[in-house]
Amino acid sequence: MACSTCTFLHLADVHLGYDRYDSPERSKDFFLAFRDVVRRYAIQDPVDFVLIAGDLFEHRQIQPGVLNQAQIVLRELQQAGIPVLAIEGNHDNRPYGVKTSWLRYLADHGELILLEPEAGEEGLELRPWAGGRGGYLDLPCGVRVIGSQWYGSAAPRSIEQLAAAIRRLPPGPERVVLMFHHGLEGQIARYQGALRYKDLLPLREAGVGYLALGHIHKSYSEGGWIFNPGSLEANSTAEWDFQRGAYRVRWGDGPPQAELVQDYHQRPRRRLYLEAKGRETPEQIAAAAIALAKGSRFQESEMEPMVELRLVGQVGFAKHELDSRALQCQIQQLTGALLVLFRFEANTLELGSAALSLEEEGQRLQIEEKIYRDLLSSHAHYRKRSEELARLLLDLKEKVLDGQGESEVYAHLRGAFDAPHRCREWGAED
Template sequence: MVRFLHVADVHLGFNKYRQENPNRTFDFFTAFDSALQTYAIEAQVDFVLIAGDLFEERLITPGILNQAEYVLDKVRSAGIPVLAIEGNHDNCPYGVKSNWLRYLCEKDYLYLLEPDESGQLQPWDAEAARGGYMDLPCGVRVIGSQWYGASAPRAIQQLASQIQALPPAAGATILLFHHGLEGQVSRYQGALRYNELLPLRQAGVDYLALGHIHRHYAVEDWIFNPGSVEANSIQENQQQNPRGVLLVTLEKGSPQAELKRDYWQRPIHRYTLTLTPSNTVSHVESQLQQLVQRHRSDMAEAIVEVTLKGEVGFERGDLSVRSLQEQLQEAANAFIFRLGFAATPVAYQTYRDATAEPPPRAQIEEQVFTDLLASVAEYRDRAEPLAKVLMHIKEDLLQPNANIPDLYQWLADLSLES
C-alpha cells in the first residue's frame, strides 16, 4: 500500500486583503504548514505532490521564500520527498530559464519535474537536479509537466505519446498537471474537455493530479483536484466551495482519495440581511448590531461578510457604510469585516391609463411629490398630506413677493409638529 498527499494552489504570498488586514498573507503560510504537518508528516505518507502555484507570484520577497523553505524543510527532515510542477502564477516567463521553484529544487527542498527544453520527458538526474519523471522507491512513477495555457490540448497529445514510450513502471503512474476541467467552475474560459484528457488515461496514467481550480472535484476515479489550500476569496468559503488537500491511498484497483479540510484555515462567514421599504437608516444600523451580537462567537477572528439586500426607503449615501463597517468589525472582533450594500431604494410610480386623458398639471405635480415622499421611510405614512404642503410652498415661492425665510421657518415648524 502506498499513501501520498496531493496539494495544489498554495499561493504563498497572496496579498489581496493587505489593505483590510496585512496579516492575511500569513494565513496562507499557516494553512500550508498545518496541512503538511498533519497530513504528510504525522500521517507518514510516502511522498507529497504539489500540482502548481506554490507561490502567488513569480517575483516573491525573501520572507515568502523563507515560508516555503520552513515548511519544506520539515517535510524533508521527515524523509518525505516533495515532487512539484509550476503553475500559471509561478511559472517561468517566456525567455527566462529559472524561477523560485528551480531554486528550491537545486537546494534539495523539492523535485521540480518538467520536460526538457525540447519538450521531452527525461528520467530524473540527481546530479543535474533535473528531469521529467521519477520512479520512487515505493514503486510509483511520478511524471511532471509545465503550464501550457491555451496550448494544453496539443501538449496532452505530446505527453501521452511520450508516456507510452517510457520504460514500463513498477507500479502506478501519476501525472502532475496544472489545468482545469470543463464544468467544474462557472465563468472559466479555456477549461479542458474530458475527452481531451482521455489520451493520458489511454497512455497509462492511473492518477491525474490536477491543480488550478480552487474547488475539489474527482472524475471517473482517475482525475483528482484538491482545490486551494486556503481561500483566495470570500466566495471560496468551505460551505460554498469545498476544498483542501487529498490524502490518497494506492492499492490494487482505483485510487482512494479523501478530501481533508480540518487543518488550520481562516474561518469565513457570510450573512445576508434582507431589508424592507419601512426600514430607516437607524433601523438598519440596529439590525446590524443585533446580527453581530447573535453571531459574535463565530465572527471572532474570522473573515465576515454581511450583505444588505431587498428594498430600502433611503438612498445608499444616507448609510455611512465605511464608518459602520469599522464599528461592526470592532464589535465582532473580526479579522476582516465587509459590509456590502446590494439593496435598492424603493421606487413608487402611480399607475395611469395610457388611453385616458392626461390629468391637470397640478395633479401630476402633486402625485410626483407624493411618490417621492412615499419612497422615503420616514415620510411614507404622511406622503399625501406632506405633498399638499409642498404644493402650497411651491405656489407661494412662485409669488413675486414670496418671503422665503418665512416659508422655510413654517416648514421647519411643521416638521417639528409632525
C-alpha cells in the first residue's frame, strides 16, 4: 500500500546570538534569516514538521534577547500547528557537568521537541518521546524521527551504538529520519575529525533513509540519503562562497526528494581584491583601494552590504604602516556598507625596500633558473630540455606577475608545445 507524502523543512546551524564583529545589525541577520526561511518554507507553504539538526544558538550561555528570538519563531510554528524537532550541536550543548541547556529549557516549556538518546546497559538507548523527553518520535505523517547528541571524536563509536539501538526499536514507520550533528570528510578544507562515508553506513543498514546532518556550514548531499543544508548565514568571510540554505523535503513511496531553498533574508556580500606589486607606498595603496571601491559596482539592495577588501601580492612596508582602520572607514562611507573587513594578505619584502637593483634582479633570475633546471634534470623525461623548459617556466611566472590573464598564459604555454617533436622529447605523451 502506498504511503502518503510527508513534507518537512531541514535546518541546521542557525547560530542565534552570533556576535562576531560587534555589530548588532549583523547579529540580527541570523534571527531574520531564521524567521524568514521558516515563514516562507514551513508556514506559508505548510510542512508536516521542522528539523533543527544542531546549533540553534551560537553560545551555550545566551542573552535574554537571543532566547526571545528563538521563542518568536518557535511560537509562530506552534501557532501554525507545526512541530519542531531538534538536537543539540557543539555550540549549544550543555557544558560539562551541567544537566540542562537552553534547548532543554525550550523543550520543557513545550516550544520544541528535544530528542536525546540515553545511556543504557547495551550502550545508547532510544526511548519513545513522552512527557517532554525521549529519543525518537513517530509522527502522524508516517515518519519516525530519531535524535542524537554532539559526540565529537567519539562519533564513529557512537554511530555503531546508535545503529544497534535503532535495530532494537519496535516496529514503526518505514521512513526513518536521524538527526546527527557531524561533518562528512571531503566537503571543506582543514576540517579535522570528519566522518568517512563508510562510517555512516551502519545507520543506513539499520534503516535510516534520511540522515539530517548539521555542523558544516556548506550544503552538500551524498548517496541520496545524507543531507546537510549548511548554515543559514555565513559565519565568516571564509564561508561567503559556500552554498547554503535549508532543505525542503518531500518523501513519498520512493527516496526523499530534497530541494535546497535559498530565497530568504541574507546580507549581501562583496569581495574586493587589490594586488600590490611591491613598489607602492602605504599612501598609494590606500588611494588604490579607494579607487577600487569607487569603480566597483554594488548591486542595489535594501540592505547595506558587507564588504571585504583583500590586499594581496607584495608590499615594501610593514603592516602597521598602513592605516587600515581609516581606510575601512573611508570605504564604508563610500559604499554605504554595514561592515568593511580588511585582510592584509600581502607578503612583506625584506630589506625594507620593494625595488631591486638591476644586479640583484639578475641574480634572482639566475638562481630561480638554476633551481628549475636542477629539478627538471632530475626527471628522465625532461633532462634533455631542462634549460629550455627552465626559461619557459621563468617566462610564465613573469607573465602571471605582470597580470596577464589565464587565457593569455595558456596560449603562450600551448604555443611552446605546438611542435610534435617537442611533445615527444619532453615526455608530454606520457
